[in-house]
Amino acid sequence: MRRPAPPRPCTPATAAVQTRGLPARGPAEPRRGAARRLAARLREDEGAAVAEFPMVAVLIVMIALLVIQAALIVHTRNTLVDAAVQGAHHAALAGSSPQDGAQRAQQLVDERFGRGLEAEATAVQEDDGTIRVQVDATLPLVGLIGPAGALSVEGRAVDEEAW
Secondary structure (H helix, E strand, C coil): CCCCCCCCCCCHHHHHHHHCCCCCCCCCCCCHHHHHHHHHHHHHCCCHHHHHHHHHHHHHHHHHHHHHHHHHHHHHHHHHHHHHHHHHHHHHCCCCCHHHHHHHHHHHHHHHHHHHCCEEEEEEECCCCEEEEEEEEECCCECCECCCCEEEEEEEEECHHHC
C-alpha cells in the first residue's frame, strides 16, 4: 500500500486551485489533458497495419522477383558462355570444322535449356588461327519485368591445324 504524499505548503496558486475543488499539482506532475491527447493520437493509428501490410508486401514481392530475374539472367549467360567455349574447343580439334563447333554449342544449349530458350550458334575461323563460336539467345523473363532483348556471348579457341 502506498503512503500518502506529505501535504504541500499552501501558496496562493495552490490555494486558488484547491478552493475550486481541483487537485493541486506540482511542476513535476504531467498534465492529464496532454496524456489524454497523446493516448487519443495513438489510438488513431489503430488499423494502420491493415493498410501498411499490402503496400510493404508488394514491395517485398517486387524485390524478390527482381532478384530472381537477375539470377536467371546471370545463370543463362554463364551457361551460354560455357556452351560457346565448349563448341570452340570442339571445333579447334584436329579434323573438326567450325560448323562442328557450332553444332556442338547448339547441342549443349538444347540439352541444358531444352526448347524453352531460343538460341542460335554460329562459328567462324579467323585469320589469326582462332575459332570463334558465337551464341545468340533471347533473355528469359520472370513475369513482365526485366530487360527484353537478346544476349550474345562468344567463345574462342586456337585451331590445332593452324599450328
